[in-house]
Amino acid sequence: MKIREGWHTYWKNPGDAGLPPRIEWSLPEGFEAGEIEWPAPERFAEGTLVTYGYHREVLFPVRITPPNALGGDSVTIEATFDWLECADVCLSASGQLRLVLPTSAEEARQSADAGLMTDARSRLPRPATGWNLSAEAGPRAISLAFVPPAGVTPRAAYFFVDQPLVVEHAVPQGFEHAGAGYRVTMAPAANASGNLARLTGVLVVERGRFQPRMAVQIDVPVIPGNPAPAPVPKEKAGSPVIAYAVAGVIIGFALAFIMRRTRRRKSHHT
Amino acid sequence: MKRIAILACILFLGSVSNTQAAAIVGKPAPAFELRDADGKAVKLAAFKGKHVVLEWVNFECPFVGKHYGSGNMQELQKKYTGKGVVWLTVCSSAPGKQGHVTRAEAKDLVQEKDAAPTRFLLDPKGTVGKAYGAKTTPHMFVVDPKGILVYNGAIDDKPSTKREDVATAKNYLAAALDASMSGGNVAIAATQPYGCSVKY
Numbered sequence: 001m002k003i004r005e006g007w008h009t010y011w012k013n014p015g016d017a018g019l020p021p022r023i024e025w026s027l028p029e030g031f032e033a034g035e036i037e038w039p040a041p042e043r044f045a046e047g048t049l050v051t052y053g054y055h056r057e058v059l060f061p062v063r064i065t066p067p068n069a070l071g072g073d074s075v076t077i078e079a080t081f082d083w084l085e086c087a088d089v090c091l092s093a094s095g096q097l098r099l100v101l102p103t104s105a106e107e108a109r110q111s112a113d114a115g116l117m118t119d120a121r122s123r124l125p126r127p128a129t130g131w132n133l134s135a136e137a138g139p140r141a142i143s144l145a146f147v148p149p150a151g152v153t154p155r156a157a158y159f160f161v162d163q164p165l166v167v168e169h170a171v172p173q174g175f176e177h178a179g180a181g182y183r184v185t186m187a188p189a190a191n192a193s194g195n196l197a198r199l200t201g202v203l204v205v206e207r208g209r210f211q212p213r214m215a216v217q218i219d220v221p222v223i224p225g226n227p228a229p230a231p232v233p234k235e236k237a238g239s240p241v242i243a244y245a246v247a248g249v250i251i252g253f254a255l256a257f258i259m260r261r262t263r264r265r266k267s268h269h270t
Numbered sequence: 271m272k273r274i275a276i277l278a279c280i281l282f283l284g285s286v287s288n289t290q291a292a293a294i295v296g297k298p299a300p301a302f303e304l305r306d307a308d309g310k311a312v313k314l315a316a317f318k319g320k321h322v323v324l325e326w327v328n329f330e331c332p333f334v335g336k337h338y339g340s341g342n343m344q345e346l347q348k349k350y351t352g353k354g355v356v357w358l359t360v361c362s363s364a365p366g367k368q369g370h371v372t373r374a375e376a377k378d379l380v381q382e383k384d385a386a387p388t389r390f391l392l393d394p395k396g397t398v399g400k401a402y403g404a405k406t407t408p409h410m411f412v413v414d415p416k417g418i419l420v421y422n423g424a425i426d427d428k429p430s431t432k433r434e435d436v437a438t439a440k441n442y443l444a445a446a447l448d449a450s451m452s453g454g455n456v457a458i459a460a461t462q463p464y465g466c467s468v469k470y
Contacts, residue, residue, distance in 0.1 A: 016406070017405055017465060017468075046467035047469065047470045048400070048470055049405055049468070084332070086467070088367070088469070089368045164462035165460060190292035191460035192460075
């Protein structure tokens with residue numbers, strides 16, 4: 001999907017509002033389509049609410065398994081793709097997709113779109129191999145503690161929960177370096193139903209400025225407890241709150257500078 | 271003068287806070303007073319002794335279009351108000367935002383859609399929406415005759431904008447009303463609502 005500037009579409013858990021895309025396949029006999037493999041999402045502020053999804057460009061990989069034997073010269077794969085796209089308003093859309101692929105006894109060659117596929121795969125969350133993970137839930141916070149593999153130094157982290165009614169998405173998450181590892185904390189959902197047995201979703205870790213973010217799949221048992229919320233890090237530059245704060249500091253310093261200059265000039269006159 | 275400068279910094283930095291209000295199932299529903307499409311004041315407390323449905327609306331949202339376009343929402347309104355339920359449709363779209371309506375526009379839309387809420391309430395400042403933690407359009411709430419919230423969530427279990435999904439969906443709102451009105455417990459009392467974000 002190529003998404004217009006300022007618009008976004010949604011992850012499998014859209015957060016406070018929205019809807020994930022849906023594909024209905026129409027496949028030749030014996031073919032099977034897997035689920036969408038969801039790339040690691042980003043978060044969007046929709047007014048006071050927070051949603052999870054994608055902007056600019058996103059590719060949703062789906063594995064299609066053919067039967068053991070293929071007849072004919074080609075196979076036709078068709079699908080209906082329904083999606084919701086939102087900016088400050090939402091539009092729902094539907095598209096018919098059709099792909100005719102030649103069948104051949106020769107080994108498959110890479111197509112012109114191979115790079116696109118490789119890029120899409122790189123955006124998928126990885127299994128948490130080498131990560132030490134644990135989760136604890138209490139009335140004040142749900143805490144995901146992690147020790148990353150050697151050489152990974154997180155500067156920030158965000159946990160995209162994929163379960164409904166577990167977390168208040170619009171409450172900023174806490175993050176801290178704790179002991180040998182790190183902690184991300186979330187506000188429990190006001191209408192959470194009963195005890196949380198497992199925490200599932202995607203942990204996204206920001207590293208150094210020139211290192212790509214890492215996304216790992218999370219599925220951990222939850223220990224009941226009373227973890228404290230970790231401090232909420234200051235928002236990244238680019239958010240309106242921080243822009244105002246930066247503007248405030250600049251105006252403040254400018255004022256101080258002008259005042260000092262004026263006072264100095266005045267003292268010259270006297 | 272330096273003090274003013276420092277104050278300017280503090281003022282700009284100080285505006286960072288975030289608290290989330292929500293209507294919690296099993297707790298008293300937040301009290302409120304709003305004006306309806308006729309300009310009359312409507313208090314939740316006035317409906318003690320009756321079941322009350324709160325429906326968040328934005329007629330330009332495709333999810334609302336699904337439930338009004340299929341006639342689902344109007345049918346629910348007629349069925350349950352016919353049984354003595356008070357149905358309050360609330361619009362929390364801010365002026366200038368999608369779905370915002372004036373009193374006259376609200377009345378026209380109710381007529382045009384053949385909708386049958388008991389009252390259509392205007393919440394342009396979003397205070398009631400925020401007090402309830404209304405997130406989407408639609409987002410449904412049920413208050414029992416004692417004023418306790420017994421349902422908070424989606425209208426049904428088919429998150430989509432497709433009208434044809436209404437026929438096969440399990441309607442959470444109807445299930446909650448039927449259970450609570452017959453004196454039973456609501457089996458599914460909280461769900462994740464689906465729809466467009468409320469345009470506060």
